[in-house]
Amino acid sequence: MDMQKMVPVREQDPKVRATNFDEVCLGYSREEAVAECQRCIQCKNPRCVKGCPVGIDIPGFIRELRDGHSNAAADIIAEASSLPAICGRVCPQETQCEKYCVRGIKGDPVAIGKIERYIADHSRRKGYVALKKAEDNGHRVAVIGSGPAGLTCAGELAKRGYEVTIFEALHEPGGVLTYGIPEFRLPKQGVVQKEIDNVRSLGVKIECNVVIGRSLTIDQLMDEEGFEAVFIGSGAGLPRFMNIPGENSNGVFSANEFLTRSNLMKAYRDDYYTPIYHGKHVAVVGGGNVAMDAARTALRLGAEVTIVYRRGREELPARVEEVEHAEQEGIKFRLLCNPTEILHDEKGWVTGLRCIRMELGEPDASGRRRPVPVEGSEFDVAADAVIMALGTLSNPLIASTTKGLETDKWHCVKAVEKTGQTSREGVFAGGDVVTGAATVILAMEAGKKAAIGIDEYLKGKDAAKAE
Numbered sequence: 001m002d003m004q005k006m007v008p009v010r011e012q013d014p015k016v017r018a019t020n021f022d023e024v025c026l027g028y029s030r031e032e033a034v035a036e037c038q039r040c041i042q043c044k045n046p047r048c049v050k051g052c053p054v055g056i057d058i059p060g061f062i063r064e065l066r067d068g069h070s071n072a073a074a075d076i077i078a079e080a081s082s083l084p085a086i087c088g089r090v091c092p093q094e095t096q097c098e099k100y101c102v103r104g105i106k107g108d109p110v111a112i113g114k115i116e117r118y119i120a121d122h123s124r125r126k127g128y129v130a131l132k133k134a135e136d137n138g139h140r141v142a143v144i145g146s147g148p149a150g151l152t153c154a155g156e157l158a159k160r161g162y163e164v165t166i167f168e169a170l171h172e173p174g175g176v177l178t179y180g181i182p183e184f185r186l187p188k189q190g191v192v193q194k195e196i197d198n199v200r201s202l203g204v205k206i207e208c209n210v211v212i213g214r215s216l217t218i219d220q221l222m223d224e225e226g227f228e229a230v231f232i233g234s235g236a237g238l239p240r241f242m243n244i245p246g247e248n249s250n251g252v253f254s255a256n257e258f259l260t261r262s263n264l265m266k267a268y269r270d271d272y273y274t275p276i277y278h279g280k281h282v283a284v285v286g287g288g289n290v291a292m293d294a295a296r297t298a299l300r301l302g303a304e305v306t307i308v309y310r311r312g313r314e315e316l317p318a319r320v321e322e323v324e325h326a327e328q329e330g331i332k333f334r335l336l337c338n339p340t341e342i343l344h345d346e347k348g349w350v351t352g353l354r355c356i357r358m359e360l361g362e363p364d365a366s367g368r369r370r371p372v373p374v375e376g377s378e379f380d381v382a383a384d385a386v387i388m389a390l391g392t393l394s395n396p397l398i399a400s401t402t403k404g405l406e407t408d409k410w411h412c413v414k415a416v417e418k419t420g421q422t423s424r425e426g427v428f429a430g431g432d433v434v435t436g437a438a439t440v441i442l443a444m445e446a447g448k449k450a451a452i453g454i455d456e457y458l459k460g461k462d463a464a465k466a467e
C-alpha cells in the first residue's frame with residue numbers, strides 16, 4: 001500500500017449515474033476504511049481537529065476503527081456531532097479537517113470524511129445508536145427549523161435533559177438536507193431521515209407544517225406555550241434573482257424551487273403526481289454547489305445542461321469534487337460569461353439567454369477577481385429552461401413578527417457568535433439565518449454554540465431564582 005495515497009473510493013460510473021438518482025459515491029468497505037485509518041499517524045497535537053468546526057476527536061475515532069471497535073468510534077463522533085452520515089457525505093472536508101491533516105504535506109491527507117461516513121453507515125446498518133438520552137431537567141425549549149442548525153441545537157439540548165420541540169414549516173423535516181441537496185449526493189430515506197430519527201430518539205419532538213410567524217409567533221411560544229427559550233434556525237431559503245429583462249418568462253426557475261420540487265415533491269419519480277417542467281436544453285446560472293446540484297438534477301431528468309458562470313474555473317465556489325462530477329457526467333461549462341437578458345417567444349416561453357463575455361479585473365471584497373463585462377461581446381445561448389442559482393437570503397417573516405429582534409440589511413438575524421444570543425431575551429439564533437447561505441457544518445457549529453448559550457441562560461435564571 002502506498003502510504004502517501006488515499007485509498008480510492010468507489011463511485012458509480014459517470015455514464016450510468018447520469019441516468020439515475022442513486023448515490024454517486026459508494027463509500028468504503030470495512031477493509032478499505034481500516035486501511036485508510038492506518039495512514040493516520042495519530043498526531044499528539046492533531047491539526048485536523050482544529051479544522052473541524054464542531055471539534056470531533058478525529059484521531060480518536062480513527063484509532064478505534066483501526067483497532068476494530070466501530071461502536072467506540074461512533075461514540076466518539078456522537079460526543080460532538082449528531083449527523084455524522086450527513087457530514088461524511090456533504091461537508092467540504094478539503095477546506096476543513098483534511099486541509100490541515102499533516103499527511104497532506106507530502107501526499108494525500110487522510111480521508112477523514114469517508115472514514116466518518118463509513119462509521120456512521122456501519123452503525124446504522126447494525127442498528128447501533130450512539131446518541132444517549134439524558135434525564136429530564138424540567139425545562140422546555142422551542143427550536144424553529146429542522147435543518148442542521150435546528151437539529152444540532154435540539155440534539156445538544158436534549159443531551160443536557162431539556163424537553164425540546166422543533167417547529168418546521170414544511171411537511172418533512174431536514175431543511176436543505178431534505179429539500180435542497182439531491183438524492184444522488186445525500187439519500188433521504190436511507191440517511192437523512194435515519195439521522196433525524198436518532199435525534200428524535202433523544203426525546204426531541206418535531207412538529208411539521210407549523211410556520212412560525214404565521215401559525216404561531218415567538219411571543220406566543222414563550223408567553224402562551226410555556227417555552228422558556230427559543231432557537232431560530234430558519235435558514236436562508238429566499239432565492240435571489242438577477243433582475244434582468246425576461247426573468248419572469250415561463251420556464252425560469254430559482255434553483256430552490258427546482259430542487260425542492262425534485263427532492264421534496266419527488267418530481268423525478270414516475271410514481272409521484274408532482275412532475276416538473278425541465279426542458280431539453282437547460283441553462284443554469286451560477287457556479288456554487290447549488291448550481292451543480294440543479295444542473296446534475298436537470299441532466300438526470302433528461303436535459304442537456306450548460307452552466308453559465310461569470311468568473312473563471314479557479315473562482316468556481318462549488319466543491320472541486322462536485323465540479324469534477326458534473327464534468328464527468330457531461331455538463332458543459334460556459335465560464336466568464338453573464339446573462340443580460342432572458343429571451344422568450346411570443347407566448348412568454350424561454351428560448352435562450354443573451355450573455356456578455358467577462359474578463360477578470362482586480363480582486364473584490366470576497367478576495368476573488370472581479371468580473372468585468374467586455375463591451376460589444378454579447379452572444380446568445382439557446383435554452384428552453386433557465387435555473388437561477390445565485391444564492392439565497394433569509395426570509396424576513398420571523399423578524400417582522402417578533403418585536404425587538406434585530407436584523408441586518410440582508411434580513412439576517414443578528415446574534416452573538418459565541419452564544420447565539422439575539423437582541424431579544426431568551427431568543428437565540430444560528431446557521432444560515434444569521435450568516436446567510438453557508439455550510440452544513442457551520443450551521444451545526446452555530447446550533448451547538450447556541451445550545452450551550454441556552455443552557456447557561458436557563459441555568460443562570462434558575463440560580464437567580466434560588467438566591
Ligand SMILES: Cc1cc2nc3c(=O)[nH]c(=O)nc-3n(C[C@H](O)[C@H](O)[C@H](O)COP(=O)(O)OP(=O)(O)OC[C@H]3O[C@@H](n4cnc5c(N)ncnc54)[C@H](O)[C@@H]3O)c2cc1C
Pocket residue numbers: 090091092144145146147148149150167168169170173174175176177180181182210211212213233234235236237259289290293395397398430431432433437438439440441443
Ligand atoms: C442545493 C444546496 C446544496 C448545498 N450543498 C451543500 C454541501 O454540499 N455542503 C455543505 O456543507 N452545505 C451545502 N449547502 C448549504 C447548507 O445546506 C446550508 O448552509 C445549511 O443547510 C444551513 O442549515 P440551517 O439549519 O441554517 O438552515 P436550513 O437547512 O435552510 O433549514 C432551515 C429550516 O427552517 C425551516 N423554516 C424556515 N422558516 C420557518 C418558519 N417561519 N417556521 C418554521 N420553520 C421554518 C425551513 O423550512 C427549513 O427546514 C447546500 C445548500 C443548497 C441549497
Ligand code: SF4
Pocket residue numbers: 039040041042043046047048049058059100101102103110112
Ligand atoms: S492530522 Fe491527519 S494524521 Fe494527524 S491525527 Fe489528524 S488525521 Fe491523523
